[in-house]
Amino acid sequence: GRADCPYYAQAELLADYLQANLPDFRVQKMVQHPDRWEQWLHDICEMHGWEHRRSPIIWRELLDRGGKGLLLGGVNDFLEYAQHYYGITSRMLTEEMLDIAEENLQAHREAEKEEEDVRSHINPLQIWITNASAPICYQLIPLLTSGEVFGVTTEVSIHLLDAAKFKEHLSGIVMEVVDMALPLLRDVSEHTEIEKAFLQADVVIVLDDIVLKHDIQSLETYIRAVGEICQVYAPLIEKNAKSGVRVISAGKTFVNLKAMMIITYGPSIKPENVIAVSTSWESAAKAMLARKLNMNPAGVKDVIVWGNITGCNYIDLSHAKLYGYDGAIWGPANFSRPLLNMIYDRYSTDFFFFFKVKLIADFCRFVGLNLDTAENMVFNHKQYVSIIFPSSSGQFCIPEGIVFSMPVRFQNGSWEVVTEIEMNEAMQEVLERLSNDLIEEKRVVLEEIKEKQPQGPDKI
DSSP states (O other): OBTTOHHHHHHHHHHHHHHHHOTTOOOOOOOBOHHHHHHHHHHHHHHHTOOOOSSOOEEEOOTTTOSSOEEEESHHHHHHHHHHHHOOOOOOOHHHHHHHHHHHHHHHHHHHHHHHHHHHTOOOEEEEESSTTSHHHHHHHHHHTSSTTTOTTOOEEEEEEOOGGGHHHHHHHHHHHHHHTOTTEEEEEEEOOGGGTTTTOSEEEEOOOOOOOTTTSOHHHHHHHHHHHHHHHHHHHHHHSOTTOEEEEOBSSOHHHHHHHHHHHOTTSOGGGEEEOOHHHHHHHHHHHHHHHTSOGGGEEOOEEEEOTTSSEEEEOTTOEEESOOSSOOOOTTOEEEHHHHOTTTTSHHHHHHHHHHHHHHHHHHOBOOHHHHHHHHSOEEEEEEEEEEOOSOGGGOOTTSEEEEEEEEETTEEEEOOOOOOOHHHHHHHHHHHHHHHHHHHHHTTSOSSOOOOOGGGO
16 A cells, blocks of 8 residues: 555554454555555556555455455455454544554655665676577576676676567566576566667677578678667667676677677777677687597687687687697696697698588587686686787787787786787788778778678688
């Protein structure tokens, strides 16, 4: 009932008496502030299919049977119910009812104030996931709330964003996530109104993908479609998200391009906080090499992915190391051996064909958001990994203004480029071609050129 309603006070007093004197009589009270009473009453009646207009509203629930509640009505109906079933009546003076109603309102205000104070001390990490109807999203949520990514003491609030046509699907995900009862999950919600997207976001994970059908439309058409998506997201992230928001681009298609265009269309977003995930190829390469060498993939380190992760890229094994390799020479846990020295047939055509085919097959399984990247951004890891980020200082002679995959180390929640890697002339030529591939994608989105020139493996 309404907190300041004298009739609710009368019904409450009778209900308390019945609960104290009857063995199987239980009461659940739902007190509403006067400002919110009308909307709450409308929602309750609409949910149950009832007709009721005044405070209080009283219904009976048969807990042993289940099903929806049985509407009794208002205070007079409840008094009549108690008289007929239990032979109990309630007599209260009007002045007494008004005093109790005033006391109820004051107690309700104090309870709301206490609740607001508690909520003010709760500041969960706000994570927004776009294209949340994608299958990878359902597997991603438990990993984000496991404590391995953002820390075991950091609570998170998940916001699922997608088009209105996926509202029912998002509702299903929300229901199942709530049923998981994840300890670090403060809240999970669905969103279909794009204007309200990314409110107070700390982390934005962009999962939007384009289904490529080259026999129907040209590659340039798909590239422009990605640009249109980013042209919507970037201003909203600027407007609604926190100033230090971190944006992670993931998926199967145009991962670099999405990160690049979010920076382009959102100039106030810090470029160093926008990255894309290249660990899909990296993990696939490590898994394939580990199978060939009959060892644990965790022992394969420093595999570098250069370039456009879902376009033209180059997997560099020249700096890769093996830890815990079962060979003739053994050492302590930090002892490593160069990977290429352990592959006897690395110069053969069969090896490169096997590497290419198996890598593509493994990539299809690894694609998505590899949480090692997010975890490395929070915790310090000594080894270097490949991530895709904006080239701002001309590292390795890569042009500025593109988002390029290269090796980095993570320090204090941020990254730094591994600059001690030596580059020969052939490698510089490879990086130049990889850079041109990304530059042309960006120029297609900006409508500076109409067609993209191939920069595929035959060119590298």
